[in-house]
Amino acid sequence: MPDPLTSSSPKNGGESVESVDHEQHENADAIATPLPPRPTIQTFDSKTSISPAATLRLRNETAPSQLRTKPTTAVSLTDIHAGSHQDGQQDAYPPTSSARFSPGVVSVNAKDLRFNLSASASEAGDSASIRSYLPAFDAGGDVESLLGEVLEGSQDGPAWLNLHDLPQFMSSAEASNEDRHIEENFLCEFDSRLAEDGDADENALAEHWKSRLKHFLILSTAGKPIYSRHGDENTISQYFGVIQTIISFYQGANDSLRAFSAGTTRFVVVTEGPLYLVAISRLGESEAQLKVQLDALYMQILSTLTLPTLNQLFTNRPSTDLRRPLQGTEPLLSALADSFTRGSAPTLLSALECLKIRKAHRHVINNCLLKARAPDLLYGLVVAGGRLVSVIRPKRHSLHPSDLQLVFNMLFEVGGVKAAGGENWIPLCLPGFNSSGYLYMYVSFLGQETVEHRETASVSRSEDEVAIILISANKESFYDLQKMRDEVVQQLERNGSMAIIQSAVKAGRPNATEISPGTVIRHFLYKSRANVQFAMPSFSPHFNTLLARRRLLTTYQRIHATVHAKNSHLKVHHCVNRESVSLAWVTPTFELYCVAGSNASKAALAKGASAIIQWARREEERLFILGGAVF
Numbered sequence: 001m002p003d004p005l006t007s008s009s010p011k012n013g014g015e016s017v018e019s020v021d022h023e024q025h026e027n028a029d030a031i032a033t034p035l036p037p038r039p040t041i042q043t044f045d046s047k048t049s050i051s052p053a054a055t056l057r058l059r060n061e062t063a064p065s066q067l068r069t070k071p072t073t074a075v076s077l078t079d080i081h082a083g084s085h086q087d088g089q090q091d092a093y094p095p096t097s098s099a100r101f102s103p104g105v106v107s108v109n110a111k112d113l114r115f116n117l118s119a120s121a122s123e124a125g126d127s128a129s130i131r132s133y134l135p136a137f138d139a140g141g142d143v144e145s146l147l148g149e150v151l152e153g154s155q156d157g158p159a160w161l162n163l164h165d166l167p168q169f170m171s172s173a174e175a176s177n178e179d180r181h182i183e184e185n186f187l188c189e190f191d192s193r194l195a196e197d198g199d200a201d202e203n204a205l206a207e208h209w210k211s212r213l214k215h216f217l218i219l220s221t222a223g224k225p226i227y228s229r230h231g232d233e234n235t236i237s238q239y240f241g242v243i244q245t246i247i248s249f250y251q252g253a254n255d256s257l258r259a260f261s262a263g264t265t266r267f268v269v270v271t272e273g274p275l276y277l278v279a280i281s282r283l284g285e286s287e288a289q290l291k292v293q294l295d296a297l298y299m300q301i302l303s304t305l306t307l308p309t310l311n312q313l314f315t316n317r318p319s320t321d322l323r324r325p326l327q328g329t330e331p332l333l334s335a336l337a338d339s340f341t342r343g344s345a346p347t348l349l350s351a352l353e354c355l356k357i358r359k360a361h362r363h364v365i366n367n368c369l370l371k372a373r374a375p376d377l378l379y380g381l382v383v384a385g386g387r388l389v390s391v392i393r394p395k396r397h398s399l400h401p402s403d404l405q406l407v408f409n410m411l412f413e414v415g416g417v418k419a420a421g422g423e424n425w426i427p428l429c430l431p432g433f434n435s436s437g438y439l440y441m442y443v444s445f446l447g448q449e450t451v452e453h454r455e456t457a458s459v460s461r462s463e464d465e466v467a468i469i470l471i472s473a474n475k476e477s478f479y480d481l482q483k484m485r486d487e488v489v490q491q492l493e494r495n496g497s498m499a500i501i502q503s504a505v506k507a508g509r510p511n512a513t514e515i516s517p518g519t520v521i522r523h524f525l526y527k528s529r530a531n532v533q534f535a536m537p538s539f540s541p542h543f544n545t546l547l548a549r550r551r552l553l554t555t556y557q558r559i560h561a562t563v564h565a566k567n568s569h570l571k572v573h574h575c576v577n578r579e580s581v582s583l584a585w586v587t588p589t590f591e592l593y594c595v596a597g598s599n600a601s602k603a604a605l606a607k608g609a610s611a612i613i614q615w616a617r618r619e620e621e622r623l624f625i626l627g628g629a630v631f
Contacts, residue, residue, distance in 0.1 A: 186547055189213055190338055205235045215280040216297060216337045219244060222319045226275070227297075227330065229337045243278055247271075259287040270294040274314035275301070275322075283341070284554050286561035292347060293340045296402065299431045300336055303406050304329050307435040335413040336406075342546065343553025348560060349527045349591070351534040352401050355387040357504050359621040365390040365497050366629035372487035373631060374480040378439065379471040384505045385464060386412045392629040400432025401532055411443060411467060425478050430471075442470040442481040446489065446498070464505055466498075509538040516611035520604045522580075523552060524594035526616045533624045535616065551579070556593050559584040574602065583609055590616070 189212060209231040217236075218227040223244035228236050247269060250257040259268045268290040270277045277298055279290040302310065305325060313320045340347060369380045369392045379399055382389040386408050393399060410426070411417050417424050424443040429435060446466045468488060470481040492498040512521050515537060522542045527534040543549050555575075563570045563584045573584040581600045585592040592612060596605050616623065 186213060186550060189341060202234070205231070209235050213282045214337075214341045215278075216294070216333075216340075217243065217278040217280070218297065218301075219276050219278075220314065220318075220320070220322060221271075221274050221276065224319060224321055226322045226326070227333055229334060243269075243276070247276055259290075266290065268294065270298070272298050273307075273311060274318070275310075283550075285557050286565075288564070289348065289557055289561060292350070293337075296336060296340075296347060296405065297333060299402055300329070300333055300406060300409075301326065302431045302435055303429045304332075306429045306437060307431070331414050332410060336409050339409065339413060341550075343550050343557075345525055345534065345536060345553065345556070346401070346405060348553070348556060349525060349534050350401055351527050351532050352404060353387050353535065354533055354623065354625050355384050355389045355501070355504055356509075356535070356619070356622050357389070357500060361497060361500050362390055362625070364495060365492065365501075366392060368488050368491040368495070368497065370629055370631060372484045372491065374470070374472070374477065374484040376472045376474040376477040376480060377470060377484065378473055379469075380484075381469040381471075382466070382501070383408070383411070383469060384466045384501055388625060389466075389501055390629070391625060392631060395630045397433070400430070403430040403432040406430070407441070407469065411469075412465070417443060423482065427475065437473075438475075440472050440475050440477065442472070442478060442485065444468045444485050466501055466505065509536065511540060512537045515615050516608055519608040519611060520596040520600040521594045521608040521612065522596055524592060524609075524612055525556060526612060527591040528616075528620070528624050529589055529591060531624045531626060535623045552595060555580060555582050555595055558582075559593055574605070581605055585609060 212230045214229075216227070216229045217225075217240065219225050219240050221244075223241055225233065225237060225240045230236075247257050256271065257269050259266065261267070264284075265280060265282050266285065266287065268279045268281075268287050270291055275298065277294040279294050281290060285293075305313075309325075313322065313325065346352060365382060369382070369390060373380065373392070377392075378394065378397070380392040382391075388404070391399065406428075407430075410428075417426070422444060424441075426441045426443065427438045428441055429438050433439070444467065446468065468485050470484060472481060489498070492501075512519055512523060523537060523539065525534055525536050539549055539552075543552050559573055559575055559582050562568060562575075563573050563586050570584075571586055575582045575584075576598075578598060580595050580598055582593070582595045583605050590613070592609060594605070594609055594612065596608065620626070
């Protein structure tokens with residue numbers, strides 16, 4: 001027969017539960033005899049249900065001979081927990097009443113907390129811990145030795161107390177409506193037909209602009225509009241004036257406006273010389289992540305104008321309209337902005353992704369580039385579907401990931417270069433290399449299809465395209481680079497390297513279950529910090545849609561922001577919400593971010609993460625370019 005429970009509210013404001021012998025309650029009106037404290041605690045059997053926030057308090061001043069009833073166990077709930085936010089700030093909040101442990105182990109209700117106690121006595125002393133009686137806390141074996149005590153011992157720390165996202169506490173109807181609203185807005189995020197309709201009502205255009213989940217705005221310090229991802233000039237001109245006024249107000253007080261939030265919307269402002277760049281997002285990104293995206297847009301402008309030209313334009317005339325010098329580059333800015341809205345793993349990690357091939361095969365491709373190298377060559381690259389295959393560079397010069405991002409955005413996200421034909425000669429500035437001058441890029445797409453076939457191909461066609469990119473500081477070196485390209489292609493076809501590249505591209509990325517059979521992990525991002533490169537599996541089968549990938553990247557952005565917050569010292573961060581379980585693991589040599597289904601246990605997630613690390617170390621020479629070829 002279960003023990004009856006009576007509740008009392010002590011003067012100290014805590015909550016206590018006392019267990020009284022059933023024989024003392026034969027008379028319903030009888031008053032229970034006050035119970036003295038006891039020196040030992042009751043043992044817990046395997047079916048014990050305990051809140052992770054509960055603690056045992058013992059008092060040892062009463063001898064066992066003075067006990068007048070059966071022993072009791074006093075349990076108090078911790079009233080306040082401290083939680084760390086993505087920006088490093090800390091808040092205090094009440095504990096949540098839900099917890100994730102093994103089925104059948106935890107049964108918690110904040111209003112009616114019940115314990116099933118064993119009838120046998122315990123010889124445990126003051127050193128006994130609730131964790132000792134909960135088998136779900138034991139990750140076990142290799143997992144524990146790999147992650148140390150982080151997964152097991154930090155359950156009560158700030159990183160574990162802030163596990164739950166607010167959406168999991170919604171009712172199913174509220175969550176369904178919220179998901180439907182987000183899905184409808186996101187699918188229309190890249191639709192600009194209403195804004196291009198000259199007959200559309202002005203109020204309809206304004207509402208359409210406000211409904212966007214993310215905006216990028218660029219204006220001059222004089223308040224002149226330069227670029228906006230959404231809306232036309234008539235719709236957004238007043239907003240540019242408001243933004244310029246707010247920024248000027250803070251500058252007048254000798255302060256700089258960097259970021260602020262309004263409800264679920266985050267505003268981030270970056271000042272670069274004569275330009276203000278503003279991001280407005282409702283996608284849950286942190287200030288630091290939005291700042292990286294604004295920096296990329298600024299570098300896209302510099303790739304067209306160079307820094308000296310930009311400064312000279314505004315020095316001579318502060319009210320310069322920069323839209324004329326930037327005319328024709330709007331597709332580049334919009335493609336870059338849309339990639340941030342869809343979710344960009346290279347931008348989040350500030351790293352490059354390489355095509356996975358054998359080290360020996362990559363070495364043969366490098367030698368082909370080196371043997372055919374033109375005298376004025378600065379960089380030589382082979383790229384397949386936005387992934388780097390091979391690179392040769394001068395001994396004292398490296399290629400910055402942000403510069404390569406601009407190049408890949410131009411070649412694989414914007415259709416103008418591919419539509420021009422087999423060969424292209426493009427002057428551009430690589431700000432990470434030198435923001436003061438231009439370089440000249442020769443681009444040739446291999447196996448180029450007809451224009452009609454490209455227009456009818458699927459959206460995923462960029463994943464199958466192979467390009468040779470040759471960069472020089474000499475604007476007269478077009479024919480030398482063209483000759484080098486012909487020799488490289490001839491050698492690649494002769495030694496079979498071209499077929500190897502095409503085969504690797506066609507095979508695509510492996511699934512997470514192919515990398516680690518039986519794993520609960522559905523997707524991951526692994527970054528090699530030393531090589532500034534990352535690897536990830538295929539999005540299939542769990543993240544095939546655009547919205548599913550956006551949600552996946554949102555999860556990555558949240559855990560990335562948590563472990564990289566200014567005041568954060570986290571090495572492992574585990575996060576649980578109603579849709580997924582995620583893990584961030586950061587060391588001096590690598591970063592790992594992985595996502596599993598909502599029912600995945602800590603032990604299974606840690607075991608899967610361990611398997612991915614072992615796979616990445618085993619395949620390192622195939623996944624990454626280690627140093628590259630130099631001359």
